[in-house]
Amino acid sequence: MITLTRHRLFWPVVVLVVLLLGNLLEKPDFFAIRIQDGHLYGSVIDILRFGAPLMLVALGMTLVIATGGIDLSVGSVVAIAGAVACLHISKQPDQNAIGGVLIAVVMALGAALLFGAFNGIMVSRIGIQPIIATLILMVAGRGIAQLIMDGQIITINSTPYKWIGAGWLFTLPAAVLIALAMIAVTALIMRRSALGLLLESVGGNAEASRLVGIQSRSLVLLVYAICGLCAGLAGLMISSNVSSADGNNAGLLIELDAILAVVIGGTALTGGRFSIGGTVIGALVIQTLSTTVYTLGVPPETTLIFKAVVVTIVCLLQSPAFRRKVFGRWGPRRTPPASGSAPSEPTNVKVPA
């Protein structure tokens, strides 16, 4: 039990479970899953499906944060990726042709990767602080998306493209499978190669990493590029889901949810140790929150406050100092003050005369 509560994913998981159970009160069939036309439906499936883009963005964010950086531009990259893909598809004579859609996807992901790499260059080569470097693209990126689409919202009608965000595969939403695959591959690469170790080293102590000969510049560049790629993929899902690209609103504020997911998952903003599993749980917590807001019928004007309160609780629960204060008796025992006896000579101290 002790070791269980000490596990760094313990509290995030508890919060996730509590949130899910909370839904049950209001909606007894919350965990029910139906099969319809060979597809699974249900509230839990919805959480996974709508949470997929956030999981992806948070995945990339985790790696960036592990190196001690941050990427504020993911929301803009989401918008750009959607814009690039939709623009290309909208120009096709046959929007349902697989070939055209594939090219659109590759173009969008390529653009996202390039924008990520641009952030990486700003941070690692030019040495701009990550928050500033990515702020540039955060602001400029939406403008770029607008330019790509000529200031319009592009609506398309493409079944293959629609599949990415709203399709099904093996009875599950395709978006969930895509996100899980990306997460699994990334986690595998991190732990099977030495990339995870080296990133944690760079984030944990940059100077020491330089002195042991780690090529932190290329690692940092790589990580921002991966983060861009993840955001691009999320952008495809989001635009595919609504069959349109909206430069202004696609992925708006997703960077904040992603950062929250990472922090809830137990990766410190100061860099170093990271946990991809934690991030996934963090993203699910955030998504479940949004769902809960609807099932509990929280008035829309208070949803943000409700969200903030829950996030605050998770963060507090993760702080050992806070837990000791609140659940003192769960922490290490302390001897109760002995009866006010006067200090006496210690008995087993040898003091040669």
Next chain:
Amino acid sequence: MPDPQPILQMKGITKEFPGVTALADVDFRLFPGEVHALMGENGAGKSTLIKVLTGVYQAEAGEAVLAGERVHFSSPLKAQQAGVSTVYQEVNLCPNLSVAENIFIGREPRLFGLINNYPEMRRRARELLARVELDIDVTAPLASYSLAIQQLIAIVRAVDISAKVVILDEPTSSLDTGEVAQLFRVMRRLKEDGVALLFVSHFLEQIYEISDRMTILRNGRLVGEWRTSELSRIELVSRMIGTELSVLEALEEQPKRELAALERQEPFLQAAQVGKTGLVAPFDLAIHRGEVVGLAGLLGSGRTEVARLIFGADRAESGTVTIDGTPLSVKTPRTAIGRNIAFCPENRKTEGLVEDLTVRENIILAMQAARGWLRPVPARRRDELVGKYIEALSIRPANPEALVRNLSGGNQQKVLLARWLITQPKLLILDEPTRGIDVGAKAEIQRLVVSLAEEGMSVLFISAELEEVLRLSHKVGVLRDRRLVAELANDESLTADRIMQTIASGEGGAA
């Protein structure tokens, strides 16, 4: 004879960490007007006892009585307010604030209780520093001063804050002889004022010079308390280690190292007029295969800088480095590492270890960095290597999963050493490798250096301890005011005194 009433008394202190009992039922007392040495091997629990006292850690059992009152500090700040101040092993101040701000952090003199009164702060800071005969610019950021000066600043801060108990956890490990003397003067003055001082150091000479009484810990248990004058060095060491060890024999003078045979070959590394303005004046230095080259000089004389330029940690402005006859433009540490040079920096916390990672990860880091991320060291080989070096250097706890953050200072140093040893470098640069290491482990490391050199490794050995440099080196480079002023062969005629003279006069003497 100290006053019979202790100012501080701790009883039955027990502190457990997951898997380690750091302290078991330890008693400790401290009298006003005394310097009390807390002794023990690396990992014995000295720092932990101090942290329990000052409220960094909460003990599982035990009590503390300060000036007749039972106390339980929930944080170091509370302890400080009650008159117990600490200077830790590693300087714990804010590097980018000014010296004056660091001294007064959290208790800044205010104008109308509102805004910081900087002129007043600066004046008082200068005054305090003058008391330890330190005349420096108090508006400069702390980081612009050497570790030794930072340490003195931390002490000045501690002393100024508290009047009853001042705890110094290995303050001298980064100070040179002159600075230690300066510190001891300050300590004696405090002692006369009736302050109780708790002092931790692995230098026995210092313990015998300054302390009145000592408490010995071993493996988290109390061995006992003695008056310093009543315990001989041999008794002290055997009580710390627990057995009558032959360690002391190893500390005996070893025969002087033979230089002539080595110097006949081509040097492994030849630095010619390597230098950088502000760091060190251009210097020449040759290091042969199997040779141990010592660097001596006062703190800030440029010892570390010589090492950093050779390794590429700082980029040289002039000169060339030749390795095995081929010139090398050392631009970054990575190029140097590629040519089998390894560097253990002196400041292990900021430049050496990644504290959030485990012992295993820290040890494998240099080797992994050299292989690149695509070629991870196979798990089997990694565990074998890590296990071997944990064993060879007796790193405690011998758990590769332990976080380096939680290791005692001396064991952290050994992790750093292990990291480079597994890469089997041809030239090993050691900057203060025995700092903070207990007598036993120090002898082990010295023996290791000798045997590595016998196997053909070249070593550049930097230490503030002249005896150590003399014992290990074939030749000694002497630095003064950021200039390599002499290169002395370590023959019968070379003594610590002669090195001191060279440092003082800045002249090569008869080489």
